[in-house]
Amino acid sequence: MSTLIALASLAVLILVLEIFNLRKTIVPLTLVGLLVALGLNICDFNSVDSFYNNMIVVNKSTVLFNSLFIVLTFFIVALGQSFYKEHYDKISDYTSLKIFLLIGAYCMVSFGNLVMFFLGLEILSITLYILAGSDRTNIKSNEAGMKYFLMGSFASGFILFGIALIYGATASFDMDQIVLASTQLAMPKWFTVGFTLMLVGLLFKIAAFPFHFWAPDVYQGSPLLTTTTMSTLAKVAAVAAFYKLSVVFFPAMPTNFVNLIAFLIVATLITGNVMALKQNNIKRLMAYSGISHAGFMLLAILLGKTAEPYLFYYMAAYAIAGIAAFSVILYVCQDKKEELVIHFRGFAKHKPVLAVTLSLALLSMAGIPILAGFFGKLFLFTEALKQGFYITVVIAVITSIISIYYYLKVIIVMFTYKNADASAVYPKNVVYSAVAVAAIIINLIIGFCPSIIIDLF
Numbered sequence: 001m002s003t004l005i006a007l008a009s010l011a012v013l014i015l016v017l018e019i020f021n022l023r024k025t026i027v028p029l030t031l032v033g034l035l036v037a038l039g040l041n042i043c044d045f046n047s048v049d050s051f052y053n054n055m056i057v058v059n060k061s062t063v064l065f066n067s068l069f070i071v072l073t074f075f076i077v078a079l080g081q082s083f084y085k086e087h088y089d090k091i092s093d094y095t096s097l098k099i100f101l102l103i104g105a106y107c108m109v110s111f112g113n114l115v116m117f118f119l120g121l122e123i124l125s126i127t128l129y130i131l132a133g134s135d136r137t138n139i140k141s142n143e144a145g146m147k148y149f150l151m152g153s154f155a156s157g158f159i160l161f162g163i164a165l166i167y168g169a170t171a172s173f174d175m176d177q178i179v180l181a182s183t184q185l186a187m188p189k190w191f192t193v194g195f196t197l198m199l200v201g202l203l204f205k206i207a208a209f210p211f212h213f214w215a216p217d218v219y220q221g222s223p224l225l226t227t228t229t230m231s232t233l234a235k236v237a238a239v240a241a242f243y244k245l246s247v248v249f250f251p252a253m254p255t256n257f258v259n260l261i262a263f264l265i266v267a268t269l270i271t272g273n274v275m276a277l278k279q280n281n282i283k284r285l286m287a288y289s290g291i292s293h294a295g296f297m298l299l300a301i302l303l304g305k306t307a308e309p310y311l312f313y314y315m316a317a318y319a320i321a322g323i324a325a326f327s328v329i330l331y332v333c334q335d336k337k338e339e340l341v342i343h344f345r346g347f348a349k350h351k352p353v354l355a356v357t358l359s360l361a362l363l364s365m366a367g368i369p370i371l372a373g374f375f376g377k378l379f380l381f382t383e384a385l386k387q388g389f390y391i392t393v394v395i396a397v398i399t400s401i402i403s404i405y406y407y408l409k410v411i412i413v414m415f416t417y418k419n420a421d422a423s424a425v426y427p428k429n430v431v432y433s434a435v436a437v438a439a440i441i442i443n444l445i446i447g448f449c450p451s452i453i454i455d456l457f
Contacts, residue, residue: 001043001058003040003044003066005039007037007106011096011100013033013093013097016087018092018093023088023104026217030077037051038067041063041066044058045062047059049065053113055115057074063314064457065312068236068319069105069106070102070228072233072319072320072323073233075323075327076098076161076229076232077098077178078435079093079330080095082334083224083334084225094250097130097157101128101233104121104124104185106120107120108237108241109237109242110427112165112256113173116179118163120241121205121241124237124238125156128230131223131226131229132145132223132230135223140220140221143222144218144219145222147219152214155200155204155205155211156182157195157201158198159202162193162197162198162200162201163194166194166198169190170187170191179248182252183251192252195249202241202245204240205234206209206238206298207291208294209267209271209272209291212271212272216283216288217289218230218283218289219283225330227326228326228330232322232323236315236319239315240315243311247304262389265295265299265397266398268294271288271292273292274399275378277406279341280336282343282410285341290322292399296380297314298379299316299384299392300387302392303387307380309454310454311373311380312400313379315371316446317372318373321371323439324361324436324440325434326357327355327357327432327436328358330432331432332344334427338359342390342413345414346417348415356413357436358410359414362441364402367403373447374447381393381397
């Protein structure tokens with residue numbers, strides 16, 4: 001609970017610093033504040049407690065997920081120092097919004113009550129609506145913000161109506177009471193309908209089939225740092241919340257509910273990977289890549305409680321690799337009107353370290369051995385085979401192989417083509433480079449020693 005209070009205080013402090021015209025101190029102070037919040041969060045690692053009538057729950061699982069969220073926010077805020085240099089007079093707004101987004105993510109995994117879950121979801125969603133449309137002079141950003149707001153609000157309506165039906169079936173918003181009622185009593189049909197409605201909204205939030213259609217357009221139109229946030233922090237927060245809900249509700253669902261989830265996983269994997277093959281815009285490519293990774297993470301949700309450490313490992317590997325990849329993309333596309341794959345031509349010749357960093361990040365996402373992404377998929381596939389989901393695993397492996405093609409497309413462009421403009425100069429940016437290298441080092445460490453994370457559970 002002290003972590004949440006620290007984050008809320010930090011968000012308010014950022015806005016106060018703006019009043020006193022101390023903009024230059026905002027990003028460094030925010031990074032220090034996030035490290036303090038991370039320390040406070042880790043201090044609760046062995047604690048099991050609840051606050052405000054079980055609204056907030058603290059245990060080992062929530063501490064680990066929230067630690068990941070804080071680390072991701074640390075990198076995103078650091079990237080903002082350079083990304084918002086042309087709009088530095090609004091740096092307090094952008095930075096505080098990132099912290100509020102983190103607060104929403106915290107509530108989404110630390111809830112013990114469906115009211116707190118919905119509150120966290122809306123804090124995160126509203127922040128993303130604002131960030132998606134934050135480039136007011138860009139018509140694509142305006143379109144992305146409006147599109148995301150309209151469809152996101154519609155999805156939130158499904159979730160809220162589902163929560164209402166669940167309350168009608170169990171007479172409680174408290175998760176402990178819902179578990180007790182669903183295991184000891186015969187639930188009415190609207191209990192299943194309620195969770196199905198919540199499922200629809202959550203599938204939208206993580207951009208899974210068939211509610212994935214918004215992601216490519218919103219990712220492409222949003223400012224690149226906002227796309228980074230959506231693809232990493234927002235996605236893993238939504239998946240973590242979905243997983244926590246699934247552990248409670250899946251046992252009470254009809255037996256054929258498992259087949260529905262398996263079908264959604266297969267459809268999400270096929271859609272994301274096949275559609276990514278023909279993308280020439282790096283944002284859209286990463287959007288479809290994110291859809292496919294949502295399918296892999298849904299596999300953990302299908303597997304239940306035993307897959308929690310593997311889900312966390314996969315989320316960490318994917319999100320950290322995403323931070324590394326987007327940091328290099330920010331470096332390359334910082335002065336470009338569009339973020340096209342062709343802009344990476346000859347990049348390895350000019351910046352070999354960053355080119356290798358991007359290559360490793362993409363290969364990790366593809367699941368190439370020794371990188372963290374490989375072990376993330378290996379753990380999930382092994383657990384799925386133990387539980388008998390053979391067809392799902394086979395399709396997942398095939399789609400994973402397909403993904404190598406579009407990741408290699410970017411790598412080949414960097415290493416085999418000469419730049420169209422031989423005199424092209426990439427502006428020096430220490431922040432983007434430092435974040436990219438730091439993130440890929442973390443990815444390599446957890447890839448070489450996956451037990452560092454797995455043993456935490």
